[in-house]
Amino acid sequence: MNGRNIVAAEQVDVSEKNLKAINPATGLLLDGEFSKANESLVDDALKAAKTAFQSYRSLNKDIKARFLNTIADEIAALGEELVNRASAESGLPLGRLQGELGRTTGQLRLFANLVAEGSWVDAIIDTAQPERQPLPKSDIRRMLIPIGPVVVFGASNFPLAFSVAGGDTASALASGCPVVVKAHPAHYGTSALVAGAIIKAIEKTNMPKGVFSMLYDDEYAIGAALVRHPLTKAVTFTGSFKGGMALVNLAQEREHPIPVFAEMGSINPIVFLPKAIENQAEELAKKYAASITLGAGQFCTNPGLMLAIESTQLELFKKVLSDAISIVPSATMLTAGIAKNFSKLAEEVITETGVELLAVSTVKNEELQNQSEARIATVKASDFIKNPKLREEIFGPYSLLVVSKDISELEEVIAVLEGQLTVTLMAEKEELKEYQSLINKLTDKTGRIILNGVPTGVEVCASMQHGGPFPATNDSRFTSVGTDAVYRFVRPLAYQDWEQDLLPDELKDGNPLGIFRKVDQKLTNAHE
Numbered sequence: 001m002n003g004r005n006i007v008a009a010e011q012v013d014v015s016e017k018n019l020k021a022i023n024p025a026t027g028l029l030l031d032g033e034f035s036k037a038n039e040s041l042v043d044d045a046l047k048a049a050k051t052a053f054q055s056y057r058s059l060n061k062d063i064k065a066r067f068l069n070t071i072a073d074e075i076a077a078l079g080e081e082l083v084n085r086a087s088a089e090s091g092l093p094l095g096r097l098q099g100e101l102g103r104t105t106g107q108l109r110l111f112a113n114l115v116a117e118g119s120w121v122d123a124i125i126d127t128a129q130p131e132r133q134p135l136p137k138s139d140i141r142r143m144l145i146p147i148g149p150v151v152v153f154g155a156s157n158f159p160l161a162f163s164v165a166g167g168d169t170a171s172a173l174a175s176g177c178p179v180v181v182k183a184h185p186a187h188y189g190t191s192a193l194v195a196g197a198i199i200k201a202i203e204k205t206n207m208p209k210g211v212f213s214m215l216y217d218d219e220y221a222i223g224a225a226l227v228r229h230p231l232t233k234a235v236t237f238t239g240s241f242k243g244g245m246a247l248v249n250l251a252q253e254r255e256h257p258i259p260v261f262a263e264m265g266s267i268n269p270i271v272f273l274p275k276a277i278e279n280q281a282e283e284l285a286k287k288y289a290a291s292i293t294l295g296a297g298q299f300c301t302n303p304g305l306m307l308a309i310e311s312t313q314l315e316l317f318k319k320v321l322s323d324a325i326s327i328v329p330s331a332t333m334l335t336a337g338i339a340k341n342f343s344k345l346a347e348e349v350i351t352e353t354g355v356e357l358l359a360v361s362t363v364k365n366e367e368l369q370n371q372s373e374a375r376i377a378t379v380k381a382s383d384f385i386k387n388p389k390l391r392e393e394i395f396g397p398y399s400l401l402v403v404s405k406d407i408s409e410l411e412e413v414i415a416v417l418e419g420q421l422t423v424t425l426m427a428e429k430e431e432l433k434e435y436q437s438l439i440n441k442l443t444d445k446t447g448r449i450i451l452n453g454v455p456t457g458v459e460v461c462a463s464m465q466h467g468g469p470f471p472a473t474n475d476s477r478f479t480s481v482g483t484d485a486v487y488r489f490v491r492p493l494a495y496q497d498w499e500q501d502l503l504p505d506e507l508k509d510g511n512p513l514g515i516f517r518k519v520d521q522k523l524t525n526a527h528e
Helices: 039-056 061-090 094-117 167-175 188-205 221-228 241-253 274-297 312-326 336-349 381-386 407-416 429-434 436-443 483-489
Strands: 005-007 010-012 124-126 140-146 150-153 179-182 212-215 234-238 260-263 269-272 305-309 356-360 375-380 398-404 420-426 446-451 490-496 517-519 522-524
Touching (some): 005 039, 039 179, 094 483, 150 167, 150 221, 167 179, 221 241, 269 274, 269 407, 274 305, 305 312, 305 407, 312 375, 312 398, 381 398, 429 436
Parallel strands (some): 124 517, 150 179, 150 234, 179 212, 375 398, 420 446
Antiparallel strands (some): 005 010, 005 212, 124 140, 140 490, 517 522
């Protein structure tokens, strides 16, 4: 674990102040000093990335795939050292981080497989028709190409899977784009260890060194400089609405605006249809008590809102849920700032008109710092509809139950909701056709609609959509999880009337790579 900044896969010295990581559970400083970057390093990193881009973008797909697999190998080899440091810096339990380590290496290998197979470039060929009347048709061939250096901001709640070698980095490298990472200030040591693994992979696979850089900062100057730099071509971010929109605005103020892919928060509503509550009140209460408090509620898909219609069984649901929440032990939150903000917002919301506190955890570890106390509140639908503040995310183990008089009022509640990462529908089978209009309205609000499950837990796979209408993300057409995340960092390029030997292999006659292509409107992987 080396505390120097990394520029073009080389550790560099800088005379700025040294930074220290903090254990959020104890408040104690952790081993290691990390050098605060300056804007000169920003320039060096992005110039190196631009140089590397010229060769990395054109590397054979199998070489890129081997690079991604080697990164996964090197991270896996860190094992306990990495997991222990991540736990010390985040307060997350070892079991959770061991699972996250597997997810991190797994998604690297998933992108490696995507690259090795090769069809993701969406090659389309329309062959020439020189005899066509009244005008001949040109030979036109199109594919997706990488856009250039990508800046990645590490996330607080996933120190491995959404960080230095997380899904954003993996998908950018898979697309053919070099990466400059802004290390999260809560995870200096974890970031250093993972960066070291990437450097080893670069050396072992003989990658251009500018393909990876990483910079430390405890404020905003370096992040802003990375976004403003003219060589940056795209930015990824997972965090708060305020932070995400600040980056979006910076990117739009540039002389040449660039895309920012910001995941900015979501309250992930759970809609309980009447028969689901009637038949499963106790079971659902226990299930959602566990989901709301999982990981101290610090998941971007945490169920922060529950919508239901008043009934006798709903009262049972409230009682069982309250009892379950009251005995949930406190948990260490990711940082002191996150813990303070959670407590502030959770206390403020109870003062809003009509809001009633149903339960708060009474099991608190007084020996540890930054402890969350799970809370559940309730409010009538009429008060919820009138108060936008009740629709804001409270990041942590909190959820608000909104009670409607009937299905019509429930639809009014849904109408005022903003964009979400997830919406969950709890329903009996016979209700699904009866409430089709309501379901259609829910699909307009989200990127992923879940039936009879919980939103916490995001599968990394080709079909996953982790992104939703604003303000959940700033561009709902893309996902930050799964193999389609690669499409954030590419653009289409058409070649018209080019000689065969000058075309990329993906577009040549005979299909030398054996990938699936659309040739004259027919999808084929034939060597033709």
